[in-house]
Amino acid sequence: MTGQLSSERIQHSLATYKKTFELCDISWPDAIKKARVHENVLNKYTPHLLDELHGIATGSGVQDDSLLALNCRTEILPPDFLQHAMASDGHNVDDSVDTHANECTSLAIAREKSPVWLAQNWDWVSLQRQGLIVLHAVPDNAPAYITVTEAGMLAKIGINDQGFGVSLNILRSHTDGQSEGMPVHFLLRALLECGTVREACEFAQQLPYASSSNIMIADESGDIASLEISPAGCKVLPSNGGQLCHTNHFLNQAFASDDAGIAGNTSTVNRLETAQKHLSAIRNFSDIKKLLCDTSNGLESICRFANDSLPEIAQIETVVAVAMNLTEKTLWVSAAQPSITDFTEHKLN
Numbered sequence: 001m002t003g004q005l006s007s008e009r010i011q012h013s014l015a016t017y018k019k020t021f022e023l024c025d026i027s028w029p030d031a032i033k034k035a036r037v038h039e040n041v042l043n044k045y046t047p048h049l050l051d052e053l054h055g056i057a058t059g060s061g062v063q064d065d066s067l068l069a070l071n072c073r074t075e076i077l078p079p080d081f082l083q084h085a086m087a088s089d090g091h092n093v094d095d096s097v098d099t100h101a102n103e104c105t106s107l108a109i110a111r112e113k114s115p116v117w118l119a120q121n122w123d124w125v126s127l128q129r130q131g132l133i134v135l136h137a138v139p140d141n142a143p144a145y146i147t148v149t150e151a152g153m154l155a156k157i158g159i160n161d162q163g164f165g166v167s168l169n170i171l172r173s174h175t176d177g178q179s180e181g182m183p184v185h186f187l188l189r190a191l192l193e194c195g196t197v198r199e200a201c202e203f204a205q206q207l208p209y210a211s212s213s214n215i216m217i218a219d220e221s222g223d224i225a226s227l228e229i230s231p232a233g234c235k236v237l238p239s240n241g242g243q244l245c246h247t248n249h250f251l252n253q254a255f256a257s258d259d260a261g262i263a264g265n266t267s268t269v270n271r272l273e274t275a276q277k278h279l280s281a282i283r284n285f286s287d288i289k290k291l292l293c294d295t296s297n298g299l300e301s302i303c304r305f306a307n308d309s310l311p312e313i314a315q316i317e318t319v320v321a322v323a324m325n326l327t328e329k330t331l332w333v334s335a336a337q338p339s340i341t342d343f344t345e346h347k348l349n
Contacts (some may be wrong), residue, residue: 004059004060006152007060010056010062010070010152011062012131013152014066014152017031018031019313020073020081020313021077024077024078024081028069032066035075036065037180038072038181040180042186045190046189053067053068053154060152070150070153071152071186072185078176079261102271102316103248104120104121104122104167104169104247105123105169105245105272105292105302106120106226106246106247107279108245109283110222111242114283115326115327116218116221116327117285117325117326118216118324119288120321121303121318121338122156122321123316123317124317125312126316126319127312128150128319129336131150131151132149132151133148133149134146134344135148136346139193142192143193145158145159145160146346147188148322148331153185155192156185158324159326159330160192160193162220163195163329164195164218164326165218166200166215167217168213168214169216169246169248171214171230173211173231173232175232176230178231179231181208181209182207184209191203191215196221196223197218197224198223200227201236204227204229205233208231209230209233209234211231212231213228214226215229216246220326220327222242225239225244228255230250232254237251243280245272245276247268248265249262249269271300274294278290305317320334320335321337321338321343330345330347332344332346
């Protein structure tokens with residue numbers, strides 16, 4: 001059913017990443033070959049998710065291999081893909097141009113006698129706004145969930161009926177793409193089968209990884225953590241006084257020395273500092289929206305607009321904002337940047 005209802009948007013996602021891969025001299029057959037490297041890990045830890053992927057492929061009329069490549073796009077794209085994208089139209093890439101794949105600002109809040117919140121702005125190429133879906137799913141033997149994801153991908157940002165939620169920030173390590181591992185979008189879907197932060201940490205720490213990301217997790221009890229993953233493993237960052245935020249650089253010192261995305265990257269530092277500055281004042285949905293709407297630092301703000309001087313495929317912006325009330329099992333998603341569009345409510349029944 002998911003494949004049938006979202007078939008046009010799945011085709012849009014495939015077209016976007018086909019173009020993106022080609023800019024990095026990766027043909028679609030090459031992308032499929034790179035994705036298949038991770039099948040052994042998937043068969044060992046999450047074989048049922050390959051069955052789920054097959055169902056989406058069948059419903060949408062797309063080959064399984066193509067959806068596998070789509071779900072492994074983080075593992076396939078090289079850390080310098082924005083440089084390739086900028087150079088695609090002869091754009092001069094010099095020190096004045098930010099070539100970091102800055103994506104997303106995440107935060108979690110757990111206050112006494114208040115709901116537990118998990119929220120983020122999802123920043124990515126503008127083209128993929130047309131490929132987004134809000135998926136309500138009721139698996140046979142796992143928690144029901146809602147996820148805001150790219151059509152054809154198993155999951156991204158989401159909440160399940162156990163009051164457990166996940167969000168995502170891209171990270172980059174110098175060792176990304178050199179080994180097999182659990183693809184991050186498969187991991188996000190697998191984590192939506194967990195009921196608690198503790199369960200999710202135990203699952204994530206046993207897995208090998210091929211690429212880097214940060215997954216912020218929280219549950220309705222108020223437990224909050226960030227899972228920083230890389231080919232070197234998984235490090236758990238606990239909350240600080242019932243609150244936590246993250247952008248696009250490693251915060252765990254064991255991984256920081258191998259960070260491929262921090263040098264010269266003022267955006268990720270500025271967005272983290274802005275979030276940290278206002279985090280303690282957040283109490284409710286209105287406060288969260290105010291932070292997600294922040295445009296105080298131009299192109300390096302939490303709510304980001306595209307730099308239209310760059311090629312379209314290289315324009316990174318806030319595609320949507322998502323806020324999740326884990327206590328009430330409710331998710332809100334904006335239609336575009338939250339500073340210019342409203343939120344729509346989605347509730348797990």
